[in-house]
Amino acid sequence: MSGDWTEIYRPHGLAEVVGNPKAVEDLKAWADAWVSGRPVKRAAVLIGTPGTGKTSAALALAADYGWDVIEMNASDQRNADAIRSIAMRGALGQTFTPDGDYHSTKEGKLKLIILDEADNISGREDRGGVPAIVEVVRTTKQPIILIVNDWYALSKKSSVLKSQTEQIKFSRIKTVTVRGVLRKIARDQGVAVSDRALELLAENSGGDLRSAVRDLQAVATGRKEVTDLDTAVVSAREVEKTMYQAMDAVFKARDPREARARMAEVEETPETKLLWIEENLPIAYRDHLDLYRGMREVAKASSYLGRVYRRQHYGFWSYAGDLLSFGVCAAKRREVHGYIRYQFPSYLMKMSRSKSVRMLQAQVCSKIGEMVHMSSAEVRQEVLPYFRLLFKTNKTFQLSMAAELELEDEEAAFILEEKIDSSAVKNLMNALKKGLDANVKRAVRPNDRGKPPEALEGPSATASKPQPAPSQRTLF
Ligand SMILES: Nc1ncnc2c1ncn2[C@@H]1O[C@H](COP(=O)(O)OP(=O)(O)OP(=O)(O)O)[C@@H](O)[C@H]1O
Numbered sequence: 255m256s257g258d259w260t261e262i263y264r265p266h267g268l269a270e271v272v273g274n275p276k277a278v279e280d281l282k283a284w285a286d287a288w289v290s291g292r293p294v295k296r297a298a299v300l301i302g303t304p305g306t307g308k309t310s311a312a313l314a315l316a317a318d319y320g321w322d323v324i325e326m327n328a329s330d331q332r333n334a335d336a337i338r339s340i341a342m343r344g345a346l347g348q349t350f351t352p353d354g355d356y357h358s359t360k361e362g363k364l365k366l367i368i369l370d371e372a373d374n375i376s377g378r379e380d381r382g383g384v385p386a387i388v389e390v391v392r393t394t395k396q397p398i399i400l401i402v403n404d405w406y407a408l409s410k411k412s413s414v415l416k417s418q419t420e421q422i423k424f425s426r427i428k429t430v431t432v433r434g435v436l437r438k439i440a441r442d443q444g445v446a447v448s449d450r451a452l453e454l455l456a457e458n459s460g461g462d463l464r465s466a467v468r469d470l471q472a473v474a475t476g477r478k479e480v481t482d483l484d485t486a487v488v489s490a491r492e493v494e495k496t497m498y499q500a501m502d503a504v505f506k507a508r509d510p511r512e513a514r515a516r517m518a519e520v521e522e523t524p525e526t527k528l529l530w531i532e533e534n535l536p537i538a539y540r541d542h543l544d545l546y547r548g549m550r551e552v553a554k555a556s557s558y559l560g561r562v563y564r565r566q567h568y569g570f571w572s573y574a575g576d577l578l579s580f581g582v583c584a585a586k587r588r589e590v591h592g593y594i595r596y597q598f599p600s601y602l603m604k605m606s607r608s609k610s611v612r613m614l615q616a617q618v619c620s621k622i623g624e625m626v627h628m629s630s631a632e633v634r635q636e637v638l639p640y641f642r643l644l645f646k647t648n649k650t651f652q653l654s655m656a657a658e659l660e661l662e663d664e665e666a667a668f669i670l671e672e673k674i675d676s677s678a679v680k681n682l683m684n685a686l687k688k689g690l691d692a693n694v695k696r697a698v699r700p701n702d703r704g705k706p707p708e709a710l711e712g713p714s715a716t717a718s719k720p721q722p723a724p725s726q727r728t729l730f
């Protein structure tokens with residue numbers, strides 16, 4: 255099955271939401287109160303760390319109760335008016351379509367308004383923001399769910415919010431439960447994953463079901479069996495975790511010395527640390543001047559790193575490290591609190607993606623090179639573009655070459671420039687499996703006795719009848 259497994263296996267109803275039974279019960283009770291009138295606490299707040307099913311539960315609830323859903327990002331100020339106007343419409347008679355257009359219906363279903371990332375609504379000092387949300391929560395005629403990772407950060411901005419909302423906590427999902435979910439998904443995908451591998455993936459997720467499912471997809475995609483875990487994925491997750499902690503230390507610590515100490519504990523090169531800080535600084539420092547000062551430290555660190563290489567003077571490494579930790583931490587005037595959704599450096603992500611593309615390219619070019627007696631580099635420059643064009647447009651060529659080169663799924667995907675689970679790749683691989691390969695191989699490769707190749711089956715077969723080439727085969 256193709257696509258993002260976390261989406262494919264998103265629960266369709268509350269019964270499928272795993273873990274946190276109390277939270278699910280509370281949510282139902284709150285929704286029931288809406289069905290039978292307007293509850294005192296008109297909004298529910300779902301509180302919990304990432305990947306524990308908050309968004310899923312909210313969507314599942316709407317599905318179970320037959321409510322329409324309007325999902326909005328609460329931190330986007332521009333939404334405030336839209337939220338207000340939707341919330342203030344009565345349930346009967348008039349409603350909005352899910353994308354906010356006004357229309358009339360007879361029964362007037364309830365609309366569940368889901369405000370995600372509500373802990374990122376800007377504070378009191380801004381017009382709108384939190385006070386606007388509080389006002390809506392108090393008076394809404396439609397059920398509202400606020401979703402937050404950090405309830406403290408939000409409730410601090412408004413004590414009223416605390417008394418006006420039903421708070422529902424989502425805890426980390428237990429390892430055994432995570433393992434159970436992973437096992438089911440693996441079975442459904444037809445991949446045999448060993449118990450040990452499931453256990454490792456589950457443990458490693460730290461109760462974050464989303465990342466567990468993602469890790470499973472990463473190790474299991476395109477395989478029939480996962481016995482030994484591709485530990486790179488798991489250890490990458492671990493590195494990520496320690497990096498997140500270091501980010502917290504740098505951006506949130508009051509004492510820059512603590513930031514420096516935490517950062518020094520991370521076993522990564524200063525270059526990698528710099529990429530992490532650079533990516534996440536704008537997320538953590540909301541104050542423009544703080545951001546400017548922080549970035550100045552990053553820039554200085556970067557120039558020291560440059561000198562390390564130009565002058566081969568590794569002493570500068572520690573300067574760079576200090577600027578990145580001590581410097582960035584000390585650059586802020588405004589304190590930073592609460593949960594921050596750090597990001598993996600986009601540069602590193604792109605690099606690792608292009609690395610696997612480069613590896614596939616090298617693999618494919620060397621296979622073609624062997625066949626036509628050319629170096630991989632020559633193939634890459636002179637053959638691959640034409641090969642690819644033919645491969646994409648000529649079915650016979652595609653089949654014969656796939657068989658001849660014994661292409662794996664991912665190599666075929668690379669040549670076709672399609673995803674590995676695309677229908678183009680699947681069809682090709684299926685056709686190969688069906689034994690066509692034998693036929694096609696014979697057709698392309700003139701047999702040793704010099705007989706002409708057998709005719710291909712199928713209508714397009716004659717179109718590209720290969721020429722017999724006694725010593726060296728040519729492609730085109
Ligand atoms: N309790 C759960 N039951 C079933 N699936 C879950 C659960 N929690 C997470 N998942 C899986 O993980 C994915 C992400 O979960 P979800 O979006 O609900 O997390 P979240 O708590 O909203 O996280 P975030 O705080 O990052 O928004 C879902 O699509 C689903 O596949």
Ligand SMILES: [Mg+2]
Pocket residue numbers: 308309310370401
């Ligand atoms: Mg969510």
